[in-house]
Amino acid sequence: MPETSPEPPAGSRPPSGPRPTLEAVAARAGVSRATVSRVVNGSTGVRQSLVDKVHRAVEELGYVPNHAARTLVTRRTGAVAVIIPEPEVRIFSDPFFFRQIRGISKELTAHDTQLVLMLVEASGDFDRVSRYLAGGHVDGALAFSLHTEDPIPSITRRAGIPTVYGGRPVWTATRDRQAVPYVDADNRGGARVAVRLLLDLGRTRVAHIAGPRDQTSGTDRLDGYRDALGAAYDDSLVAQGGFTPESGARAMAHLLERRPDVDAVFAANDLMASGALRVLKEHGRRVPEDVALVGFDDMDSVAESTDPPLTTVRQDVEGQGRLMARLLLHGLDGGGLLDGEGAAGPLATTPDGDSVIMPTTLVRRSTA
Amino acid sequence: MPETSPEPPAGSRPPSGPRPTLEAVAARAGVSRATVSRVVNGSTGVRQSLVDKVHRAVEELGYVPNHAARTLVTRRTGAVAVIIPEPEVRIFSDPFFFRQIRGISKELTAHDTQLVLMLVEASGDFDRVSRYLAGGHVDGALAFSLHTEDPIPSITRRAGIPTVYGGRPVWTATRDRQAVPYVDADNRGGARVAVRLLLDLGRTRVAHIAGPRDQTSGTDRLDGYRDALGAAYDDSLVAQGGFTPESGARAMAHLLERRPDVDAVFAANDLMASGALRVLKEHGRRVPEDVALVGFDDMDSVAESTDPPLTTVRQDVEGQGRLMARLLLHGLDGGGLLDGEGAAGPLATTPDGDSVIMPTTLVRRSTA
């Protein structure tokens, strides 16, 4: 990889020496640097003839603005950090995660903003992150799934870096922690809808396979389940799972043992639903005839390929990613909240502060 | 997200106004800016007493160098782009991919270099990538799995951005394409070892479930299979797969039909091996007694959990990622090839140009 990479066709237009500067463009166009700058940055109020001249010169010279120089004076880097705590093993297998990144990427790209990926290792790394953020390399940050003692919020706050989180932090509106802006799916509402469907189907013993107690996506869905059941809520119909197919299978087995009369199940995610479905079949229960089943996520690789395809609650993960980025970007622009334009997905609604909860939709297939 | 974020404890040391500059540090330490710069950049030849003074001032002021200013003069950005062609759906389900990124991330982090993630959409995006790379935002780039007509190489070349690829490009040493530096696992060698094991086990009808014809990881493994078989190679023992479990199952079914006498199978990856294993069992063949089976990748989530655990060929994906980054970084430093220090994984060997092929290791479990 010699630094003197040979120029390819050797006869292409843009002179391949040192990159042309504003100065060069100005000379070529016969105007001042300021004018070129104005044109390049699309500021209004420049005579059209000059605009054209400048554009031509830019074209001919193959001019590309020097980012560093611009950042130096504007104090804007045009980059956003995406912070991912490494321990989160789920990342390596969770297709959602990548979709979210994709959403973020798309939105940032649309705003000519760069995505700086930071995989944060152990606690030692926090120092590095801290320094990096304080170093003014990025204008803002996006972070995920905060656990109780997550140091990220205080780091970003100390560094004065605006940050938007993905998923409701566990401590929302708790303790003395400041509220942080986040984007999340309407887990509670979605769960409510799922359970209501089961109820409307005439089922009277609706069980729940719950997600991990330390993730809000799990607890919020459980809350939704309780909401829908109201006074009918019964502890013996709730089994604990861990968002994996195996945990779903185990939970279903317990449920079947404890409450053989169960006639419907709402699993907190599709993975657990698939495990439950398997166990249900092994026990000779027909789905949905004997036991109706609803999942959550609409993780297509799972929900569409289970034996009776899974009825589930869909969340727009990519849309959440986009929204996170948009929220951050709007904040950076000094703008207020976002215009309710609805993104690529369904309309977004805002509850408290400047966080956003995105609606979910029920997808009926064959298990309920 | 107001830009005037309130200072948190309000009494912390580093004055929280505008970030301190070199100038400020110099004043505080009672030296010139040049000296501070020298100390900060670790250049030798500064009296120790001054070094200490400067360090103290840096500490007290909470000084962090301004990246943009530095880049402006040094022409080094301290950032590397990781380019990922979006169409590659595998990304969303492939745990390898993330491991590779993790390796890259670790290495870059160790060298204080930022990772700029670029998910490249359709063809329109190439323009953007082109502009970005030409914009001098990054010092180098890392890219993956090149297909025949991939425009990335020409883009990076034109932009004069040193680039290292992950996986052998399909056109290596072909046509008039320039050779590009890449890092890959020794797919051919690994396959050879796998097949030899089967042969040494006394199997005489060793079949192969091949990977996609348009990916070198597939064709190289097929070549390794041929190598090991030599004159004994027989077309009827090769079935085409697509790296998915289903394709492996289908291929195995064909094989069983065409060559019921098959007594061993080398699948080009673990996913296909798992599909094959299922079909084998469904057809009443015992593994490994009746049919021995070897996979490739050592994708632990698969290989360790199949019913007899899978014997397979392991490749160090994270190590490959690290190596890609290291190769790039060394090139950027103007340094020669890498020192044979062996990274986190096994020793690396270099065949042609400045590419590296990493050794694989056979992992014997229970299927062979």
Place this chain on the structure above:
DNA sequence: TTGAAAGCGCTAACAG
């Protein structure tokens, strides 16, 4: 060994 001074390429007042 240290300091003075000259920019890197760009934007943003401020005049004209």
Place this chain on the structure above:
DNA sequence: CTGTTAGCGCTTTCAA
């Protein structure tokens, strides 16, 4: 509307 003029914060000759 357009040009002139200061820097942004840092590195790096060049002298001392």
